């Protein structure tokens with residue numbers, strides 16, 4: 001089986017490439033990545049060690065994409081995934097996220113290839129998500145058990161990032177209708193684990209662990225700076241496992257949208273994350289408070305895994321402690337290489 005993973009030198013793409021190479025016998029895995037993300041050059045080295053070739057060019061360049069050969073499956077992990085970037089550099093978000101997926105779909109049509117698309121929980125409506133928790137309640141710990149399923153509102157606003165991913169989903173459905181390109185769309189919540197070069201607005205879990213290890217500065221941003229906002233977290237290993245399962249069952253289960261995440265068992269507030277990081281690193285740092293909330297931030301997101309669990313008899317195996325310990329061990333093992341990223 002010949003698989004192209006776009007964004008193959010990113011956090012998800014690199015872990016997935018290496019996982020699938022080892023898991024699927026006689027597979028040929030290729031990556032496409034222009035190495036624009038901080039840390040992607042380090043991931044490229046890992047791909048080389050695993051004999052995975054990377055095509056180094058911009059996904060917006062269809063002429064180059066056309067010449068990469070024919071694949072049985074394309075897994076689209078290429079994106080500008082940071083919300084703040086959609087404010088600073090909207091052109092890049094649209095060229096990479098939307099035009100990129102459009103180019104992939106043209107290639108899928110030409111070669112009769114199917115697609116697995118990595119979408120995001122950020123396709124859902126900010127306005128609706130904001131209503132789950134009243135702002136004044138964010139002074140205290142949140143006890144909500146609300147879970148977000150695939151039918152949740154996707155009405156705007158949702159950030160240009162979220163819109164570019166939802167528009168890509170719509171494109172995929174059009175290509176399915178026009179050219180019978182079969183697809184799976186996975187709307188992931190927060191993914192975390194080794195080889196994530198985290199930033200404040202994307203990849204906060206590895207950032208939190210790294211800053212604690214190196215005793216650097218951090219801040220609770222928004223919602224009064226209390227750190228009570230909640231997300232559910234899924235380990236990258238669980239992500240690789242479910243995508244592998246989807247590949248093996250692709251001929252039977254396709255043309256679906258799934259929400260996938262850590263769900264209730266793996267939900268955590270920033271404040272609770274701090275306590276766990278203190279415990280596993282044995283370091284305590286002062287965390288600043290930035291009171292002002294970004295208009296794109298949401299107070300709460302927890303995934304409803306009901307549909308994905310039903311279709312694949314699957315649920316995430318790794319808990320938050322596993323995620324944090326694996327991330328800590330990764331940073332300490334590659335200390336010299338990684339220190340500059342935190």
Ligand SMILES: NC(=O)c1ccc[n+]([C@@H]2O[C@H](COP(=O)([O-])OP(=O)(O)OC[C@H]3O[C@@H](n4cnc5c(N)ncnc54)[C@H](O)[C@@H]3O)[C@@H](O)[C@H]2O)c1
Pocket residue numbers: 006007008009010011012013032033034035036037040057058059060076077078079080081095096118119120121187188189190191192203
């Ligand atoms: N990490 C998460 O928590 C998370 C959550 C939900 C959805 N997702 C989705 O999963 C996918 C992978 O996310 P990630 O965390 O691995 O992101 P990442 O930034 O680590 O990886 C993206 C990769 O794409 C590459 N890239 C960016 N622009 C490019 C371009 N124009 N041409 C070619 N390559 C380009 C980057 O160099 C990078 O290596 C994305 O589609 C993202 O929207 C991620």
